[in-house]
Amino acid sequence: MSESLQITVTVNGQEHQSTVEPRLTLADFLREDLGLTGTHLGCEHGICGACTVLLDGEAVRSCLMLAVQADGAELTTVEGLSSDGRLTALQKAFQDNGALQCGFCTPGFLMTATAFLRETKNPTEAQVRDAISGNICRCTGYVAIVQAVLEASRYDQGQGGG
Amino acid sequence: MVARNHQSYIGSPVKRQEDVRFLTGSAQYVADVKLPGMLHAAILRSPHAHGRVTAIDASEALVLPGVHGIYTFDDIAPLAKPIPVRVFHLPGLEDFLQYHLAGDKVRYVGEPVAVVVAESRYLAEDALEAIQVDYDPLPPVTDVRQSLEDSVLLHEQNGSNLAGNAVVGFGDIDAVFLNADYTRKEEFRTHRHTGNPLETRGLVADFNARTGDLTVWGPTKVPHTVKKVLVDQLGLSADRVHLVEPDVGGGFGIRGEFYPEDFLIPFAATRLGRPVKWVEDRLEHLIAANHSRELLCEVEIAASNDGTLLGLRATLYGDMGAYVRTHGAVVPALAAGLLIGPYRVAAFQASVNCLVTNKVGAGTYRGPGLYEGCFIRERLMDIVAGDLGLDPLEIRRRNLIQPSEMPFTVGPTRVDGIITTYDSGNYPSALDRMLQELDYDNLAPLQGQVRDGKYQGVGIACYVEPTGYGPYEGARVVLRAADSVDLYLGITSLGQGHETVMAQICADALELPMESIHVFHGDTDYMPRSVGTFGSRGTVMAGNAIVLACNSLKERILDVAAGYLDAETSDLEFRRGAVYRTGQPEEGPGLTLAEVVRLAESGQADNGTDRLDVTEYFRMGDRTYSYGAHGAHVAVDPETGKIEVLRYVVVEDVGRCVNPLAMHGQSIGGAAQGIGGTILEELVYDEDGQLLTGTFMDYLLPTSRDIPHIESIILEEAPSPLNPLGVKGAGEGSILATGAALANAVSNALKPFNINITQLPLSPSRIRDLIRNSPTH
Numbered sequence: 001m002s003e004s005l006q007i008t009v010t011v012n013g014q015e016h017q018s019t020v021e022p023r024l025t026l027a028d029f030l031r032e033d034l035g036l037t038g039t040h041l042g043c044e045h046g047i048c049g050a051c052t053v054l055l056d057g058e059a060v061r062s063c064l065m066l067a068v069q070a071d072g073a074e075l076t077t078v079e080g081l082s083s084d085g086r087l088t089a090l091q092k093a094f095q096d097n098g099a100l101q102c103g104f105c106t107p108g109f110l111m112t113a114t115a116f117l118r119e120t121k122n123p124t125e126a127q128v129r130d131a132i133s134g135n136i137c138r139c140t141g142y143v144a145i146v147q148a149v150l151e152a153s154r155y156d157q158g159q160g161g162g
Numbered sequence: 163m164v165a166r167n168h169q170s171y172i173g174s175p176v177k178r179q180e181d182v183r184f185l186t187g188s189a190q191y192v193a194d195v196k197l198p199g200m201l202h203a204a205i206l207r208s209p210h211a212h213g214r215v216t217a218i219d220a221s222e223a224l225v226l227p228g229v230h231g232i233y234t235f236d237d238i239a240p241l242a243k244p245i246p247v248r249v250f251h252l253p254g255l256e257d258f259l260q261y262h263l264a265g266d267k268v269r270y271v272g273e274p275v276a277v278v279v280a281e282s283r284y285l286a287e288d289a290l291e292a293i294q295v296d297y298d299p300l301p302p303v304t305d306v307r308q309s310l311e312d313s314v315l316l317h318e319q320n321g322s323n324l325a326g327n328a329v330v331g332f333g334d335i336d337a338v339f340l341n342a343d344y345t346r347k348e349e350f351r352t353h354r355h356t357g358n359p360l361e362t363r364g365l366v367a368d369f370n371a372r373t374g375d376l377t378v379w380g381p382t383k384v385p386h387t388v389k390k391v392l393v394d395q396l397g398l399s400a401d402r403v404h405l406v407e408p409d410v411g412g413g414f415g416i417r418g419e420f421y422p423e424d425f426l427i428p429f430a431a432t433r434l435g436r437p438v439k440w441v442e443d444r445l446e447h448l449i450a451a452n453h454s455r456e457l458l459c460e461v462e463i464a465a466s467n468d469g470t471l472l473g474l475r476a477t478l479y480g481d482m483g484a485y486v487r488t489h490g491a492v493v494p495a496l497a498a499g500l501l502i503g504p505y506r507v508a509a510f511q512a513s514v515n516c517l518v519t520n521k522v523g524a525g526t527y528r529g530p531g532l533y534e535g536c537f538i539r540e541r542l543m544d545i546v547a548g549d550l551g552l553d554p555l556e557i558r559r560r561n562l563i564q565p566s567e568m569p570f571t572v573g574p575t576r577v578d579g580i581i582t583t584y585d586s587g588n589y590p591s592a593l594d595r596m597l598q599e600l601d602y603d604n605l606a607p608l609q610g611q612v613r614d615g616k617y618q619g620v621g622i623a624c625y626v627e628p629t630g631y632g633p634y635e636g637a638r639v640v641l642r643a644a645d646s647v648d649l650y651l652g653i654t655s656l657g658q659g660h661e662t663v664m665a666q667i668c669a670d671a672l673e674l675p676m677e678s679i680h681v682f683h684g685d686t687d688y689m690p691r692s693v694g695t696f697g698s699r700g701t702v703m704a705g706n707a708i709v710l711a712c713n714s715l716k717e718r719i720l721d722v723a724a725g726y727l728d729a730e731t732s733d734l735e736f737r738r739g740a741v742y743r744t745g746q747p748e749e750g751p752g753l754t755l756a757e758v759v760r761l762a763e764s765g766q767a768d769n770g771t772d773r774l775d776v777t778e779y780f781r782m783g784d785r786t787y788s789y790g791a792h793g794a795h796v797a798v799d800p801e802t803g804k805i806e807v808l809r810y811v812v813v814e815d816v817g818r819c820v821n822p823l824a825m826h827g828q829s830i831g832g833a834a835q836g837i838g839g840t841i842l843e844e845l846v847y848d849e850d851g852q853l854l855t856g857t858f859m860d861y862l863l864p865t866s867r868d869i870p871h872i873e874s875i876i877l878e879e880a881p882s883p884l885n886p887l888g889v890k891g892a893g894e895g896s897i898l899a900t901g902a903a904l905a906n907a908v909s910n911a912l913k914p915f916n917i918n919i920t921q922l923p924l925s926p927s928r929i930r931d932l933i934r935n936s937p938t939h
Contacts, residue, residue, distance in 0.1 A: 031193075043857075045858065050360055101659065139827070142865075
C-alpha cells in the first residue's frame with residue numbers, strides 16, 4: 001500500500017485538511033471521510049452521473065476522480081446548494097414538477113443542472129435534454145426533470161444554487 | 163375560516179412531502195448508514211458459469227491486514243437452508259433452490275463462493291484476490307431449448323432441467339382449433355433484462371450479543387417475508403429481529419427479495435459481534451441480482467374469418483437461471499395468466515414451464531409476465547388482422563370485452579388457482595381515448611412511408627393488469643392530539659411517494675388537514691404483519707386498510723364522547739375535527755377533538771388512551787384489474803437500424819386516482835423504462851455463460867435523449883367494486899404494453915420489407931439484421 005498523502009479541499013465553503021490514501025476516490029472521500037452522503041454512487045464507472053459534484057464550478061464525476069486530484073480545489077455538493085433551509089429555484093422546480101421519485105439520482109441531476117444553468121441563459125428544451133443526458137434516472141422518464149430545469153431557468157435566470 | 167364541506171385530498175396533485183430530504187442530500191439510503199465499529203463485506207463470486215469447486219483456500223487472505231473473517235460454505239453448512247419460494251409455488255421448484263454460498267458446484271457467473279469481512283471495503287476487496295479457489299469447469303447451458311434437451315444437467319440429483327410446470331386453461335381447446343376458419347402458429351421471445359434501480363442493493367447488520375437483538379437495514383419490498391426467512395435460517399427469535407427500510411433508490415421488482423447476501427451479512431454480524439455493511443457495486447448487481455423477462459413462447463391462435471378470436475394455445479418456457487429464486491416462476495406464470503388480455507376467447511390452454519440455465523437467477527421486472535404476454539398477444543392481434551385483411555383497430559374492437567359484460571370471468575388461467583375475473587372496466591373507451599390523443603387517424607396513413615429517410619410506423623396495444631395482490635395489508639392509526647395523527651404502515655416505499663399518497667387518504671378519511679398526518683413506514687416493528695410493496699398493491703391494499711382503520715378510529719372517538727356526553731354513539735357524529743349530536747348545527751355544543759383526546763388520556767373515557775389507537779387489515783382475495791392502451795409513433799432508420807420514438811401515449815384507467823402528480827410520474831417513468839427495455843437494454847450471455855453486458859457501457863439505459871415527451875392520460879371511468887376507495891393499482895400499466903406497442907409500430911414501419919417482429923429487443927443491430935435478411939431488401 002502506498003503511503004497516505006495530505007490534501008486540502010474546500011467543500012461547500014468549508015476548508016478541510018485530510019490525510020488520504022492515494023487510491024481513495026473523491027466520492028468515497030466526500031461520503032466516508034467528510035460524511036457528505038448526499039453524493040451517491042450508482043455505477044462507480046462514470047456512466048450514471050449520480051455522484052456528480054461541482055469542482056471549481058464544473059460538474060465532474062466524483063467516482064472517477066481520486067481525492068488527491070482534488071487537492072486545492074473548491075467543491076460543491078448537493079448539501080451546499082440551499083442555505084438557511086430554503087430550497088433553490090432549481091430544487092423547488094424539481095419538487096413542483098415531480099422531477100424526482102426515489103431521489104437517488106437527484107443530487108447528480110441538481111449538480112449537473114446547476115452548472116448548466118450558470119452557463120446557459122434561457123435554454124431550449126433540446127439544450128436541457130442534451131445537458132442532462134449524462135445523468136441516468138430510472139424513475140421519472142426525464143420529462144419532469146426537463147420541465148423542472150426549464151422552469152428554474154425562467155425563474156432565477158440561472159442563479160440557482162451555490 | 164370556513165371549513166370545506168367535502169375536503170378532498172384524494173384526486174389532488176399534492177406535492178410530495180418526502181421530496182425535501184431528497185433534494186437537500188439529507189435522505190438516508192442504506193449506504194449512508196454508519197455505525198460505530200462497523201466492518202465491511204465483499205463477496206467472492208464464481209468466474210465460471212458451471213463447474214465443480216474442488217478446493218477453497220482462504221488462509222493467505224485471512225492474515226491480510228484489516229481482515230476480520232472469511233466465510234465459505236463449510237462455515238454456514240450447519241445452518242444452511244436454501245432460499246425458499248415466496249410466490250407461485252409450482253410442484254418441483256423446491257428442488258432447484260439456491261444456498262447462500264456455493265457448495266461443491268457453481269452454476270452461474272456471479273454465484274457467491276465466499277464472504278470477506280474487513281475494516282474497509284477497499285481492504286475486503288483486496289482480500290478477495292488472495293482467496294484461492296480451484297474449479298473444474300463443466301459445459302454450460304445458456305438457453306431454454308438447450309436446457310430442455312437435458313444433455314447437461316445443472317442439478318444432477320433431479321434428473322432434469324425442468325424445475326416445474328403446470329397447465330392451465332378452459333374450454334374445449336382441441337375442438338376450437340379443429341373447427342376454426344383460421345389458425346396460425348408463431349414463436350415469440352422476450353429478452354433478458356432487468357430493473358436496474360439506480361441504487362444498488364445493500365445491507366447493514368448489527369447484532370447485539372447482550373440482548374440478542376439483530377437489526378438489519380436494507381431489506382425493502384417484502385421486509386416481513388425477509389424477516390421470517392432470516393429468523394428461520396439464523397435460528398433467532400422473531401421478537402429479537404428488526405428489519406429497517408431506509409430511503410430506497412428504486413425497486414422495479416429486483417430489489418428487496420431474499421438474496422444470499424440477506425443471510426450472509428447478518429450471519430457475519432452475529433459471528434463477529436460487530437456491525438457489518440455490504441453495498442453491492444454495479445458490476446455485482448448486473449451479474450448477481452435477479453434478471454427477468456426472458457421467455458420463449460410457442461403459441462397458436464384460432465379465429466373466424468371475420469376476426470372473432472376463438473382460441474389461444476401456448477407453451478411457455480421461462481428461463482429461471484441457475485436456481486429458482488423467490489419468485490422465479492412469476493414471469494411464465496403471469497404471461498400465461500393474462501395472455502388473453504382484454505379480449506374474449508372461447509378456449510384457452512397454456513403450459514407453463516420453468517427451466518434452469520447457467521445464468522443468474524430470474525425474478526421480476528415491473529409488469530412481470532405482463533409485458534411479455536402483452537407483446538405476444540398484441541403482436542398476434544396485428545398478425546391476425548393482417549392475415550384476415552382487417553384493420554388492427556377493427557379486430558381489437560370486435561374482440562374487446564364490453565363494459566356491459568363486467569364483471570367478466572375469464573376462467574382458470576393462473577397457476578396459483580385464482581380465477582381471472584375482471585372486476586370493472588370500459589376497455590373500448592380507453593382504446594378510443596388513446597387513439598384520439600395519438601391522432602391515430604392522421605398518423606395511420608404514414609405507416610411504412612419514408613420521411614427524412616426513415617420509415618414511419620404507428621403501433622397500438624391494449625392491456626389489462628391484475629393489481630392489488632392480496633391477501634391483506636394493514637394500517638395502524640393513532641390519534642395523538644387534535645392536530646396529530648400517527649399513521650403506521652407495513653408496506654415500504656421504494657420511491658413511489660407513499661408518504662404523501664397515504665397521508666392524503668388518511669387525511670380525507672379523518673377529515674383532518676394533511677399536515678396533521680405523520681406517516682411511519684419501513685420498520686418491521688411498526689406492524690406485526692405485512693405482505694409488502696409489489697404488484698401494484700400499495701394504494702389498493704394499504705390505502706384501503708387506512709380507510710378501515712380511520713373508520714374504526716372515528717367509532718372510538720364517538721365511544722369516548724358518548725360516555726362523557728351521556729349519549730348513544732348512534733346519536734353522535736364526527737365531522738371536521740369535532741363530535742356533534744346528530745342533526746345539531748356545528749356551532750352547537752359538542753366535543754372538540756382536543757377534548758376527546760384529553761378525556762381518553764385522563765381515563766375519564768372507558769378504556770383510556772388505547773382506545774384512540776386502532777389497527778385494521780384490509781383483505782382482498784381477488785385482484786382488481788387496471789387497464790388501458792398504449793400508442794407509439796416511431797421512425798426507423800434503415801441504414802443504422804435505430805428506432806426513434808417520436809411520440810408515445812399511455813392511457814391508464816385506475817378506477818380512482820389518489821394523486822395525479824405522483825401517478826403521471828409512475829406512468830411516464832414506467833413507459834420510459836419500457837422504451838429503454840424494448841429498444842436498448844439486454845443482458846447478453848455468450849455460449850460460455852459469461853455476461854457480455856456487465857457494465858453500463860454495454861447495458862444501455864435510456865437517457866434524456868432517448869426518451870420522447872411521453873403523454874400520460876389517467877382515466878377514472880371504472881372504479882373497482884372490490885374496495886372502499888374504488889382504486890386499482892397504478893405502477894405497472896405504463897410499462898407493460900411498451901414492448902407490444904413498439905414492436906407493432908416497428909413492424910408497421912418495416913412493412914415494405916415484410917418484417918414480422920416476434921423477438922425483442924428492437925436493438926439497432928437486430929433491426930439491421932432483419933432488414934438485411936429481408937427478401938424484399
